[in-house]
Amino acid sequence: MSSKDFVNEAVIKWCTGCGLNxxxxxxxxxxxxxxxxxxVIVSGIGCSGRAASYFNLDTIHSMHGRAIxxxxxxxxxxxxxxxxxxxxDGDLLSIGGNHLxxxxxxxxxxxxxxxxxEVFGMTGGQAxxxxxxxxxxxxxxxxxxxxxxxxxxxxxxxxxxxxARTTPAHPEHLTKCLTEAMEHQxxxxxxxxxxxxxxxGRRNNISTPKEILTYLRTTFNISASTRLAENxxxxxxxx
Amino acid sequence: MKNLITGxxxxxxxxxxxxxxxxxxxxxxxxxxxxxxxxxxxxxxIIAEDEIAAINMVIGASLxxxxxxxxxxxxxxxxxxxxxxxxxKTNTPLVIVNAQRVGPSTGMPTYSxxxxxxxxxxxxxxxxxxxxxxxxxxxxxxRYSIEAMNAAEESLSPVILLTDGMLSMMTESVxxxxxxxxxxxxxxxxxxxxxxxxxxxxxxxxxxxxxxxKVYQEWYAERKAQILNTSxxxxxxxxxxxxxxxxxxxxxxxxxxxxxxxxxxxxxxxPIRLFPIISKLKTIAESYKKIVVxxxxxxxxxxxxxxxxxxxxxxxxxxxxxxxLNKIKNELKRLC
Numbered sequence: 001m002s003s004k005d006f007v008n009e010a011v012i013k014w015c016t017g018c019g020l021n022x023x024x025x026x027x028x029x030x031x032x033x034x035x036x037x038x039x040v041i042v043s044g045i046g047c048s049g050r051a052a053s054y055f056n057l058d059t060i061h062s063m064h065g066r067a068i069x070x071x072x073x074x075x076x077x078x079x080x081x082x083x084x085x086x087x088x089d090g091d092l093l094s095i096g097g098n099h100l101x102x103x104x105x106x107x108x109x110x111x112x113x114x115x116x117x118e119v120f121g122m123t124g125g126q127a128x129x130x131x132x133x134x135x136x137x138x139x140x141x142x143x144x145x146x147x148x149x150x151x152x153x154x155x156x157x158x159x160x161x162x163x164a165r166t167t168p169a170h171p172e173h174l175t176k177c178l179t180e181a182m183e184h185q186x187x188x189x190x191x192x193x194x195x196x197x198x199x200x201g202r203r204n205n206i207s208t209p210k211e212i213l214t215y216l217r218t219t220f221n222i223s224a225s226t227r228l229a230e231n232x233x234x235x236x237x238x239x
Numbered sequence: 240m241k242n243l244i245t246g247x248x249x250x251x252x253x254x255x256x257x258x259x260x261x262x263x264x265x266x267x268x269x270x271x272x273x274x275x276x277x278x279x280x281x282x283x284x285i286i287a288e289d290e291i292a293a294i295n296m297v298i299g300a301s302l303x304x305x306x307x308x309x310x311x312x313x314x315x316x317x318x319x320x321x322x323x324x325x326x327x328k329t330n331t332p333l334v335i336v337n338a339q340r341v342g343p344s345t346g347m348p349t350y351s352x353x354x355x356x357x358x359x360x361x362x363x364x365x366x367x368x369x370x371x372x373x374x375x376x377x378x379x380x381x382r383y384s385i386e387a388m389n390a391a392e393e394s395l396s397p398v399i400l401l402t403d404g405m406l407s408m409m410t411e412s413v414x415x416x417x418x419x420x421x422x423x424x425x426x427x428x429x430x431x432x433x434x435x436x437x438x439x440x441x442x443x444x445x446x447x448x449x450x451x452x453k454v455y456q457e458w459y460a461e462r463k464a465q466i467l468n469t470s471x472x473x474x475x476x477x478x479x480x481x482x483x484x485x486x487x488x489x490x491x492x493x494x495x496x497x498x499x500x501x502x503x504x505x506x507x508x509x510p511i512r513l514f515p516i517i518s519k520l521k522t523i524a525e526s527y528k529k530i531v532v533x534x535x536x537x538x539x540x541x542x543x544x545x546x547x548x549x550x551x552x553x554x555x556x557x558x559x560x561x562x563x564l565n566k567i568k569n570e571l572k573r574l575c
Contacts, residue, residue, distance in 0.1 A: 011446055011447075038431050039431075040303070040430045040431055042299070045439075050447075052436065052438065053436050053438065053446060053447055056434055057434060058430040058431055058432065058433055058434060058435050058437075059435070059436055059437065060299065060302060060329075060430070060437045060438075061436065061437065061438035061439060061440060062295065062298075062299075062325075062439070063295065063321060063322060063325050063439060065291075066291060066292075066295040066322070069287070069288075069291070069292035069293075069295040069296045069299065070295045070296070070298055070299035071299060072285060072292075072296055072299065073261065073263065073285070073295065073296035073297060073298060073299025073300035073301075073302075073303065073307075074299040074300065074302065074303040074430060075299075075303075076261065076283055076285055076296070076300060077260065077261050077283065077299070077300035077301075077303035077304060077305040077307070078303040078304055078305075078429060078430070078431065080431075081303065081430065081431045098288055098289055098292070099288065099292055101288070102288035102292070106285075
C-alpha cells in the first residue's frame with residue numbers, strides 16, 4: 001500500500017493551489033501510515049464535499065449539512081469501520097451546526113476534518129460561519145458585521161474531546177493533527193484554516209495561493225497551550 | 240396466545256421481526272412509543288438530536304449493512320423530506336413510520352388525521368416514486384411493518400408506513416405469533432469492502448456526471464421501473480363488492496375501520512398499499528356509477544385517484560380529528 005492507493009487521481013477538480021489539495025493528500029498519507037484500509041469517507045456538499053469521490057474507498061457524498069449524522073449511523077452500525085467526515089465550514093458549522101454540537105456531546109467515535117475557508121465557495125462566495133469580521137463577501141459587501149464562529153469552546157466544553165487547529169501552510173503540523181485525530185478514540189474535530197483564494201481572497205487582498213500561504217504562515221503559530229488563542233494552532237484533547 | 244398491545248408496540252415488534260438492526264428517532268407524539276419500546280430491545284439505536292439527524296443516521300446505518308428504520312409524525316416527516324429523495328437516489332433501503340396527527344404545523348396534537356397522504360407521495364423535491372402502506376388494525380401494524388421492511392430491502396428505497404394517532408395508540412388483543420410473514424434478507428454488500436461512490440449527485444461509472452440529460456433519463460427510467468416492479472409483489476388491498484349498490488366507497492387506515500359497517504349498503508375498497516395506487520382499482524371502479532372517497536383530510540387521496548381513474552369522484556372529508564360514522568352516513572345520503 002502507498003498513500004496513492006487512497007487517491008482517485010483522475011477526478012480531482014479543486015482549484016490549483018487550494019489548500020484542500022494538501023488536506024486531501026495529507027489525509028491519504030495518514031490513512032496509509034496508520035493502515036486504515038477499512039475507512040469510509042463521508043462528505044457533505046460544497047467544494048470540500050466533493051472529496052468523497054476523490055478517495056479510492058467506499059464513500060458517501062451525503063446531503064448538505066448531514067455528513068456527521070450519516071457518519072454516526074455508519075459507525076454505530078459497524079464500529080469496526082474507521083469513519084472520517086471531510087467537509088467544509090458552511091456544511092458542518094452552518095446548515096449542519098446542530099449535528100456537530102450533539103456528535104461532540106455523544107462523543108461519537110468519528111473524525112471530522114473541516115475546511116474553514118471563510119465562504120460558501122461553490123455557490124460563489126457568500127459569507128459563511130468562519131468569515132472574519134469585516135470580511136468582504138457577496139452577502140457582506142460592506143464587510144461582515146458578525147464575528148466568526150469559535151468552534152474550540154463548543155467542542156471542548158464536553159467531558160471528553162479532541163480539537164485541533166491547523167493550516168495547509170503548516171504541512172507537518174497538519175499531518176500530526178490528522179494522525180492524532182484518527183488515533184483518538186472518540187469525537188475528533190480538526191479545523192483547517194484555509195481561506196478560499198478565489199471567492200474570499202480576491203475580495204480581501206489575499207488573491208493568490210502564494211498570498212494565502214504567506215498570510216497563514218505569518219498569522220498563525222503552533223502552540224502547546226491547552227487553550228488556543230485566535231492566532232494559535234495546536235491540539236487540545238481529553239481522551 | 241393473544242396479548243393486549245398498541246399499534247405502536249405492534250410496529251416495534253414487526254420491525255424487530257423483520258430484522259431491524261438500527262433505529263434512530265426524535266421524540267414526537269404519537270410515534271414516541273415506538274422509540275420507547277425499541278430502546279429496550281437489542282436493536283442498536285441513537286436518540287437523534289433532530290428529525291433530520293435521525294433519518295440521516297438511518298441512511299448511514301443502512302448503507303453500512305443494517306436494516307434500519309425511523310419513526311415520526313407529520314411535523315417531523317416534513318423535515319425528513321429531503322432525505323427521502325436522497326435515499327431514493329442512493330438506493331438506500333429504510334422504513335419511515337409516520338403516525339399522522341392534525342396539521343398543518345403543530346396543529347392539534349395529537350388528534351388523529353390522514354393529512355399527510357400527499358406529503359408522503361410528493362413531498363421531496365424532484366421526481367421520485369415510493370411505496371407507502373397504511374394498515375388499519377394493531378395486527379396489521381405488525382404485519383405491514385414487516386412487509387414495509389421487505390419492500391424497502393427489495394426495492395432498495397425508502398418505504399413509508401403510515402398510521403394515525405388513533406391507530407398508533409389503539410390497544411387490541413392480537414396473537415402475533417400466529418402471523419407468518421416471510422422475511423426478505425439483506426441483499427447488498429455493506430460499506431467498507433468496495434470502492435463505491437454513494438452520492439446524491441447523478442453519477443456515471445461511479446463518478447459524478449451532472450451535465451448529461453440522457454444519463455439522467457436512463458437512470459430515472461431504470462430506478463422507477465425497479466420500484467414499480469417490486470411494488471407488484473406487494474399488492475395489498477381489500478375489496479368487498481356489493482351487487483345491490485351502484486356506489487363504491489374508498490377508505491383506508493382508521494377511516495376504513497369506521498365505515499366497514501356500511502358494507503351491506505355499499506361496495507367498499509380499502510387500499511393497504513396507498514402508493515403506487517393499486518392497479519386493480521381501475522377494473523373494480525368500472526362496475527360502479529359513483530365512487531366516494533372518505534378520508535380524514537381535505538380530499539387528498541380523492542385527487543390522486545381522480546387522476547389515476549380519469550373520472551370525477553365524490554369526497555367526504557373528516558377534519559380536525561373528527562371521525563363520525565353518523566356524519567359520514569348523512570353525507571352519503573346527500574351524495575347518493
